Amino acid sequence: MWDSKKGAGATDVELQSLEHRSALLSSGYNAHLLDQSSVETKPDLRSAHPRWRIAIRYCALAGCLVLLMNVIFLLVGEGRAGFPSFDSNQGKRTIYDGNCNTTKKINVGVHLLINVLSTILLGASNYCMQCMSAPTREEAEQAHAKFRWVDIGVPSIRNLRKIRGLRAVLWLLLGISSLPLHLFYNSTVFASITASEYMIFSVTEEFVDQSTTNFTRHDISSNDEINVINHMFSLAQKGSLQRLSKTDCVNAYAQTYQSARGNLLLIVSNVTEIYGQGAVADFEGGVAPITSLDDSSPDPFSWICDGPQHYMGDSCASSISQVQDHIADWRPYGKAIDYCMSEVVDQHCRLQYSVPLMLVVVMIGLLKTGTMLYITFMVPDEPMLTIGDAVSSFLTFPDPRTKGMCLLDKRLKHFEPGVSYAQRTESGEYSSMGWTAPPKYFHFRRRRHFTAASGRRWIAFLITFVILVGTSIFLLLYGVYWYKSNDKSSIYTQGLGTVDPRGFISWSLPTSGAAGLVSNVVVANIPQLLLSFLYLNYNGLMTVMSLAQEWSRYGIRRNGLRVSRTPKGAQRTTYFLQLPYRFSIPIIIVTGTLHWLISQSIFLVSVEAIMLIQSPAAVLGDSNIWDTVNPESLMTCGYSPPAILASIIVASLLLIWIVGMGFIKLPSSMPVAASCSAAIAAACHAPVDGIEESTADKEVMWGDMGEDDKEIGHCGFSAREVEQPESGKLYA
Numbered sequence: 001m002w003d004s005k006k007g008a009g010a011t012d013v014e015l016q017s018l019e020h021r022s023a024l025l026s027s028g029y030n031a032h033l034l035d036q037s038s039v040e041t042k043p044d045l046r047s048a049h050p051r052w053r054i055a056i057r058y059c060a061l062a063g064c065l066v067l068l069m070n071v072i073f074l075l076v077g078e079g080r081a082g083f084p085s086f087d088s089n090q091g092k093r094t095i096y097d098g099n100c101n102t103t104k105k106i107n108v109g110v111h112l113l114i115n116v117l118s119t120i121l122l123g124a125s126n127y128c129m130q131c132m133s134a135p136t137r138e139e140a141e142q143a144h145a146k147f148r149w150v151d152i153g154v155p156s157i158r159n160l161r162k163i164r165g166l167r168a169v170l171w172l173l174l175g176i177s178s179l180p181l182h183l184f185y186n187s188t189v190f191a192s193i194t195a196s197e198y199m200i201f202s203v204t205e206e207f208v209d210q211s212t213t214n215f216t217r218h219d220i221s222s223n224d225e226i227n228v229i230n231h232m233f234s235l236a237q238k239g240s241l242q243r244l245s246k247t248d249c250v251n252a253y254a255q256t257y258q259s260a261r262g263n264l265l266l267i268v269s270n271v272t273e274i275y276g277q278g279a280v281a282d283f284e285g286g287v288a289p290i291t292s293l294d295d296s297s298p299d300p301f302s303w304i305c306d307g308p309q310h311y312m313g314d315s316c317a318s319s320i321s322q323v324q325d326h327i328a329d330w331r332p333y334g335k336a337i338d339y340c341m342s343e344v345v346d347q348h349c350r351l352q353y354s355v356p357l358m359l360v361v362v363m364i365g366l367l368k369t370g371t372m373l374y375i376t377f378m379v380p381d382e383p384m385l386t387i388g389d390a391v392s393s394f395l396t397f398p399d400p401r402t403k404g405m406c407l408l409d410k411r412l413k414h415f416e417p418g419v420s421y422a423q424r425t426e427s428g429e430y431s432s433m434g435w436t437a438p439p440k441y442f443h444f445r446r447r448r449h450f451t452a453a454s455g456r457r458w459i460a461f462l463i464t465f466v467i468l469v470g471t472s473i474f475l476l477l478y479g480v481y482w483y484k485s486n487d488k489s490s491i492y493t494q495g496l497g498t499v500d501p502r503g504f505i506s507w508s509l510p511t512s513g514a515a516g517l518v519s520n521v522v523v524a525n526i527p528q529l530l531l532s533f534l535y536l537n538y539n540g541l542m543t544v545m546s547l548a549q550e551w552s553r554y555g556i557r558r559n560g561l562r563v564s565r566t567p568k569g570a571q572r573t574t575y576f577l578q579l580p581y582r583f584s585i586p587i588i589i590v591t592g593t594l595h596w597l598i599s600q601s602i603f604l605v606s607v608e609a610i611m612l613i614q615s616p617a618a619v620l621g622d623s624n625i626w627d628t629v630n631p632e633s634l635m636t637c638g639y640s641p642p643a644i645l646a647s648i649i650v651a652s653l654l655l656i657w658i659v660g661m662g663f664i665k666l667p668s669s670m671p672v673a674a675s676c677s678a679a680i681a682a683a684c685h686a687p688v689d690g691i692e693e694s695t696a697d698k699e700v701m702w703g704d705m706g707e708d709d710k711e712i713g714h715c716g717f718s719a720r721e722v723e724q725p726e727s728g729k730l731y732a
């Protein structure tokens with residue numbers, strides 16, 4: 001059976017209603033535009049409670065809550081800092097200063113909260129933007145009168161030229177304000193690594209004996225070296241140094257940035273013939289945190305691999321596993337050692353936020369929330385948000401400009417405005433009534449989903465995808481090239497988002513001050529902006545294809561219309577706008593994961609290097625030997641090849657999903673109207689003897705309306721029984 005669900009309750013229409021509706025159609029349906037009150041039988045389409053306005057109220061409420069949380073965060077942070085001057089500490093404030101592991105955990109939690117808040121705010125903004133770009137019935141008819149059409153049920157930029165100017169301005173305010181939000185919000189809070197400079201000495205075991213009262217300096221001459229060894233001798237006498245086995249020593253100091261430990265003593269064995277008897281100390285070297293991008297191949301703990309052993313790999317980082325596997329043969333600086341004595345220092349990893357960036361985020365939130373509140377209370381228009389809204393409207397009041405074109409689809413290039421295919425009018429002018437076209441033959445052919453979307457949508461999506469994935473591939477190859485390691489597999493053994501000097505982007509960008517912060521934040525978040533554009537295009541394509549699928553189902557089964565207002569009769573409530581949850585939820589999860597992976601692929605790096613104090617030689621004892629007042633700072637971007645590779649894989653899965661869905665055939669052979677208002681309107685005309693009131697409130701189906709006595713048939717939506725169109729038959 002073609003009609004899987006028979007239309008029940010179909011009754012004959014009274015002659016008076018027929019005459020009234022026929023007169024309305026023959027008048028060109030301009031009467032209701034000029035004087036709605038003149039049509040007594042016209043139902044009040046606005047009497048149904050507009051559910052989309054309730055949703056916008058929730059969007060505005062969500063915006064208010066996000067704005068309130070941002071303002072509270074800013075005020076509490078400034079209050080704890082004592083409301084310093086704006087230029088204090090380059091506009092940075094410290095949220096937490098302490099243990100590095102604790103800082104990492106807090107940073108993860110804060111950024112999780114930031115991403116939740118930004119998702120809520122951007123989701124609310126996108127909902128309002130789609131509502132503002134949706135056309136009203138009047139705007140759709142005005143477009144049809146100019147031989148144009150509007151998009152219904154999908155996010156649309158092309159509608160902006162055809163809708164009321166106020167709504168277009170509100171759409172632009174919401175859209176433009178999203179740009180800085182994508183660029184700055186995720187980087188308003190960032191972790192700053194504090195790393196210490198340290199020196200390495202080889203000493204005899206007597207040096208660390210607490211009973212020793214003095215020692216001999218061997219090849220120690222500079223004031224800095226004297227200061228540090230005196231300091232270490234004082235700590236050794238107090239028992240404040242930590243003993244480490246050779247394995248633990250390698251693990252503790254094979255760190256890109258050393259934040260938990262300071263100076264190091266290597267306890268040598270069997271060196272009496274070199275140093276003689278007693279407590280002797282010899283300077284071996286020093287390690288300073290990397291604060292410059294000039295070194296293209298930094299190796300911050302190369303001293304661990306400095307010995308007669310031959311390790312594979314041209315960097316110590318790629319050879320650490322070999323050192324650990326042969327720890328018994330470890331001879332740093334060519335000397336056999338028994339164990340190490342390490343200075344334990346307080347960690348000073350900081351979680352900070354930028355006051356200027358936070359102010360930008362607050363201003364954006366204020367603009368978005370104010371715009372959403374204005375839409376809620378000051379915009380009177382009632383747009384058609386879904387195809388169900390449009391079908392309901394056009395069934396209740398058909399648009400005569402699309403009459404006699406029941407097989408019209410979104411490819412309007414097959415029709416010319418007001419021109420018969422037989423000939424033009426003698427005056428050569430276009431008709432003002434509407435499109436005209438000859439009857440079309442129906443062919444039983446199920447089209448594929450991708451045909452529902454315009455070529456421009458596919459091109460915009462593919463361009464954005466190629467730019468994003470192409471940039472990711474470039475960074476991946478760039479990273480592989482500049483790592484300069486014989487063991488290329490070591491690149492992919494790092495953790496996601498790991499700070500490694502070999503992964504610093506050494507572009508000509510400022511590395512300090514407010515300029516360094518803002519410029520590197522922008523660079524780090526440009527991929528996030530591209531991903532947001534990709535999401536919008538992806539969401540638009542999926543919406544169009546799911547819309548086409550819902551439309552096509554009316555060709556095989558009877559169902560109620562899905563509307564955005566309060567449902568009446570057999571009508572159904574709408575999805576969150578048009579995209580079904582089975583698509584929208586996975587898209588949000590996958591793109592959210594991709595946002596996180598990209599944040600781990602290229603990220604802001606802030607390093608504060610605590611250098612040893614430059615001072616005349618003195619016995620410093622327990623006094624501080626690090627300059628904590630004026631640390632050297634480095635602000636740059638880092639990249640992580642494993643995260644980049646993971647991002648490429650996830651993005652490729654998105655591409656496979658949408659292309660795969662695009663090649664699936666639609667459920668029926670209905671003309672693919674997609675979001676085209678003219679094609680939707682063309683499918684909503686009933687024969688003169690088939691008009692029935694309240695069709696839109698019933699379960700409807702599309703098909704041949706059964707005019708068997710006519711050579712040219714007619715297809716459309718009806719609450720009555722319809723038949724499958726005949727392949728090869730003319731329809732109009």
